[in-house]
Amino acid sequence: MKKFLAITLAMVLVLAMSIVGCTGEPVAPTKVVLGATLPVTGIFAGFGEQGWGMQKAVDDWNDTYGGMYLSEWDVTVPVELIIKDNQSDPNQVGPQSTDLVVTNKVDALLSPNAPCDLHDPTTAVATDNEVPSIIGGGPFEPWYFGSQGEVTPPYTWFAGFAISFPSGAPRNVPGYTMVDTWFMFMDAVGALSNTNGIAGVFASSDSDGTGWYQSFPALMEDYGLTVVGVNETLGFFPLTTTDYSSIVTAWKDANVEVLWGNCPGAHFGDLIAECYAQDFEPKICLAARAALFPLDVESWGTTPPLGYGVGCEVWWSPAYQVSDGFVGIGNRTAASLAADWAASAGNPPLNRGIGSGYMETQVMLNAIHEAGSLDGAAINAALADTDLDTISGWVNFDPVTHFSAVPLAFGQWFYDSENEDEPFTQYIVASALSEIPEEDSPIFPLPDWWP
Amino acid sequence: MEDFLVGLAPPLIKGILLGGLYVVIALGLSLVFGVMKLINVAHGDLVILGSYFAWAVMGWLGIDPFLSLVAGVPLFFVLGFFVQKFIINRTFRISLDAALIACFGISIIVQNLCQAIWTPFNRSLLTDYRLLTFAVGPLTIQLRYLLDFIGGLAVMLAVRGFLRRTYLGRAISAASQNEPVAERMGINPNRVYSFAFAIAMACAAVAGVLQGLTFSFSPTSGSPFLIISFGVIILGGLGSMAGTFIGGMVFGLTQTLGAYFSGGSLLVQSIAPYLLVFVILSVRPQGIFGR
Amino acid sequence: MKIPRLTTLVPVVILVLLALFPLIGIPLNWLNYLFSFFIYLALATMWNLLAGYTGLIMLCPHAFVGLAGYTMAIGTWVGVPFQAGLIAGAAVAALFALLISYPVFRMKGIYFAIGTLVLPEALKAWFSFWRPVGTAYQGGGAGYAVAGVAGFTLGDKYWLALAIAAVSIFVVHIILRARLGLGLTAIRDNENTAASSGVNIFRLKLSSFLIAAFIMGIAGAAYYIHNPRIQPTSGFNISWLLLPLMATVIGGEGIEEGPIIGAAIVTFLRFLLADYGAWSLFIQGIILVVVVVVMPQGIAGLLRQVGAYRLPLRLFKAAEAKIHKT
Known part of the structure; x- marks a missing residue:
């Protein structure tokens, strides 16, 4: 034990000196980094495939605009997305989100449309570190009341699955809850x-x-x-x-x-x-x-x-389209996103989560662009002002609940x-909305199991 | 009274039939436990590996999962032999804890290998007969549960026959009863252990098919079965094949009857088995039928 | 004035240095890694106390972590600040340990392992239904958010975890040098001989069991300040068993510095491999098996064996001699 102590002391000293030595002055950003912790593996892996949609949105942005223009610095820098796998384990979400903030220095956090256990820690980390975040849908009640209302709605979050969505649903038409x-x-x-x-x-x-x-x-x-x-x-x-x-x-x-x-x-x-x-x-x-x-x-x-x-x-339909033009970034349409997914490795069947992942990222990128800065508060203000037609519907956050509903x-x-x-x-x-066409007539009653 | 009996019959039958599945899953664990006094915590995952193997063969060749066992059982047997020979036997020289920890390692490896190869999504062994039912008098019997019971009985009898009738089987029994004496009689314990683990793996292959026919599975769904198997072997006493069989039945009945008498309470259904194991362990640590 | 010996001085210096980290502008990611490291370290040290020194293969750390975490979370819902909840949680964990001690100590060896392994499963089932406070949206399988932790910075969490880890190591250090430790080792080596030479086995086992439960509980609850939501599937998750187990075995079971090395490796792997999905745990599993097979004494054991400490020790001794001469 004595010997071990000696070595540890030496190591701690070296460690302390080396890490103190490498803290530097802030400089103009060279890239924009988004981070997400997703259930890529484990029982919620279906939700983890939203990462594909997130990445696609980032790629589209870089391809269309050549990167993110930040007016504060007058530079155009590439956008990066870092995805970590929380293995569907809620215990890992908090430390991983912290890691994204403090190690990868992400400028914004994304959390997928998933069970709310996988959101809560991310939101707490975002609040503590004052990093803007968008939390994908999920039933919002356990989440909202789960925090006892003590955590102010942490910046912005979506709720597609708003069971008893508060008054003032978007455009006051049915089809959003x-x-x-x-x-x-x-x-x-x-x-x-x-x-x-x-x-x-x-x-x-x-x-x-x-x-x-x-x-x-x-x-x-x-x-x-x-x-x-x-x-x-x-x-x-x-x-x-x-x-x-x-x-x-x-x-x-x-x-x-x-x-x-x-x-x-x-x-x-x-x-x-x-x-x-x-x-x-x-x-x-x-x-x-x-x-x-x-x-x-x-x-x-x-x-x-x-x-x-x-x-x-x-949540999302590849047929989603608004009458006037594109809903995605650049020339991206809902249909082309679905087509790219179907053509990706392994020709997977449609996972509607890719639309949600894309939408979240699209909204965040738009807010950073509007803010023209990587300052958390500026991005947050831009998020609050969001008024955007996305690949999965019109997004506009409620000032009180910080929710927006999706079609x-x-x-x-x-x-x-x-x-x-x-x-x-x-x-x-x-479907109550003209943007999402009905594709077939309802099945009623259920087809006979017992011929 | 008659109503009572009619109401009682379905959970009774289901408990016994479902017990068959628990027996197959627990047999391999029980064998390893009896011979080496080792709890193979990877056993549940090995069963799921068996399910995946059958699923892969089904998708590849389009054959019935039971037919896939023709390849699965020997393959798992050989795999088990080498796992024991190269990993667990070596850790045994160190201590029983080391072997236990090696099993934890194997459990982690198998779970994540399944995830990496077959994705984390749910699967089931989709056969045409999976959900067939047939009526016996006023009762409906589900084929998959009946298969579980038949499988449980068959595997139990096969392993028991093997242990009693063959030289190797008797060597395994001898080693499980009194190792030092067995060693003096010229039985190489390491070799016996390897065969015991190989047989346990072969049982896991069969158990995998049965469990895949009964429930859906994913790479992480093995651990509940491990706990159930503990219950079964604790009830049945370590290393006894017939005891394991009875233990499986009792365990299945605890679950279904517990739910029945508590008015379908899922709390009772989910907590009763664990409490049962714990109480038995604390009252009679060597198990009900243990020596 | 008596000069303190270096063996006393060095840990104090290390501790002070570590405690200074948040104040001297250490990058925050180090605090995040070290936070997890300290929590795992406290758990592993306690697991080592039981498995390595007492011979109790106790497979229910997740029962203690879950109970303590839940106590703290529920406390914050009825107005108990989480700082008090932390202590209350650890006390509940120790109380639970006391309650189960009589039945579990009747179980010998492998049966003790199984008996302790089913307990967290039973608790998980129970907590999936139990709803002591909150509206219908909380409790049961949905679990609770830990309220009122906003404002408790990463630096604060770091200090808390550091204190817990330091106390856990100190406690084990004291125990091993006290009569309790002698008795424990005697039990591990041969329970019957120990009993016949007048060691009160039950009381010794119980005291180490209670200490372990208390510290594991407080470490687990502290984790849920950093990850402020607990539900049955996370609190009673088997990873709370695997982490200390892996850390202790990889580091070296029954060696005081073993858990320190092991916890460092486990923390490192957990963060480093987070981008590799299933392969991450796969690799950890391989490492675990290889370590058990190739170096059963763990890394610390191997280091001791090859004499890796020799050179630093010589310097250490020389320094000590010099100090005492002056």
Whole structure:
């Protein structure tokens, strides 16, 4: 131990001297650095693919404008994006975000549209270090109330999934909240007259699912549905659950015809398989979060195709277009972004998250450009003034909540037994907005599992 | 009373059938545990590796996952043999803790190798018969759970037969009962360990197929099964194949009946198995059927 | 006036130097790395105390981290400042250790390992439902944000973590040189002999178990000041077991400086490899296996073996002799 102490002392001295020696004077920036911590691996990896969209926005900006023009210094410097993988582990998000700020000296932080556990630490770091940040969508209630309102809304954040979005939704038209899109679909299929109106609800007990379970059943009751077992928290399950038989039996006994909920894809797969096994088939099945990503839907199987007709909200559509010109950076359109994604390595099926990732980055780059400076406060002021048509809709942040809503539509998964590579495709079946065209008519009731 | 029995039947049957899956998963762990007194914390991940192997072969050749075992079992056997020979046997010379820690290392390696190769997304073994059900009287039985039970019974009997009937099997049993004596009788413990681990890996390959048919899986979904397997072998007593079988049944029943009698409470369902293990360990540390 | 010996002086100097870091304009990223390093170090030192010196393969650090973190987070929701919550959290962790001590100490060897490994899983299941405070949007699986930590700067967090790590090392140092340490080593080497020579095994094991639980708890809670949100999947995450385990084994189990070296390596790998996704943990796994197989005594053990300390020690001794002569 003595010997070890001697060495440590020497090392600490060297370390102290070397790092004190290399702190220098501030100079004109040579680049703009954006940083993001994403769940590239782990259970939320589907959300991690938004990094592709972020990178694309940065590339587009550099290609179109040759870099970022900063009027404060009268220089044009390249934009860089640094993505770190938090392995879907919320414990890593805080230190990684701090690392991005203090090591990589990022000028702004981006956080993807993902479960809110992966946002919170980033926002705290942004607030502490006074770095502008944009937090992608996600249910905002656990996040907003989770901070007890003590953390002032940290700069700006988006909320696509604003369950009870505060008044003054953009342009005061429907089509910007979850509630709108889901009930729009219910209206389209005449859920109240064509079913018995009895609904079962399910949600995983993580932050996302908790927010859903606490908010939606009441709204469903208001809409006119009868929701089964909410007082006994029927269908509210922890992530460790593998056996759903008691839940499904209860639904079956209650003669449920509408199934509605929010949980990860793997859990919904086991849940719906149990429904099938018990010969319980609802007429309508809506699964937020679970039905977002094609690989998840595929993993539920094709014999029978359990994902056929399952619906959820749609964040973004490759068909998104406004009448007057381009919505992306430069010549970028939503369609070309989707085409580039499909042509990228491995020809992946469409992950609608790429639009969200692109939008966030587009807004941040625009704000830096408007600020003409890398000063956090200046960028922040520019963010607050944002009034921009992006690849995923018009963005304008509410001065109080710091939220902007993005256009949402409702999609269902269609099954094509002929297509072996990608048997499931999501089409938009209900949309209140002319910018997002409907692609097919709604599936109602669910295709028969039992021929 | 009749209603009560009719209501009780589904969880009862499901518990027993699901127990079969737990048996297959726990068998490999139990064997290693019995022979080397080592908890192979990588076992859950090795099972998931088995699921991925079957999934990859299915996608590649389009054959049934059970057929993929023709290649999977020998491959896992050989892999297990070398893992034990080159890694775990060496750590054994140091201490049991070192071996345990090596297993943690293997667990991390396997999990992340699966992620790197097969992406972190969910998969399941999508066969045509996966979700078939059939009726027995008033009851509905799910084929996948029945397969779990048959698989559990078959693997248990096969391993048990092997341990009793073959020379190598008896050597493994001898080493697990009294190592110094076995050594004096000319049994090379390292060799025995290698074979025991190889068999455990082969069991993991089978368990992987069954679990992939029953539930969806991802690279990180192995650890819950590890904890379940602990429960099973604690209940069954270490190293006893028949005990493991009974342990699996009891464990499955604890889960389903716990949920049934608590009115579908998922809290009870998710916490009961752990408490059961803990209570048994503290009351009777050598397990219910242990010596 | 008596001149303090260098062995006393050197740690104090190191500590003072480290404590000065935030004041002398050290780049903030060093504070961030060192913060994580100190937390891992405290955890690893305690794991080393149990596994390396007491022979208890205790696999439930995540129970202590989760309980302490939750106590602190919940405290901030009912008006307890997080500084007090930190202590309360550690106390709850130690109390939990006390509660489980009777059953777990009945379990021997490998059974002790399994028994302790299932506990955090049970806690995780319980906390997935429990909602003591907050609205319906918090608690249960959604967890809690730690309120009121804004304004507690990185420098403050750094000092806190440094203090925790320093105390953990100091405590182990004291224990090993006190009667407790002798008893513990006796237990590790042969429990029966120790018992027959009058060592109260249960009390000795219990005291080290409680100390470890307290310090692991406070270290874990401190981490959640830096990463101010806790939920069952993060607080009771198995990575809280793997980190101290890897740090201790790679550094050298049963060697006092082992955890220091190991924690440094683990911290380094964690940040350095963050850009490489799954390969990052894959590489850490390989390193762990290679270290266990090739240098079972860990890096510190290897260094001792090859005599890497010899030259600095000679200088050290020469310096000491000179000082004492004058």
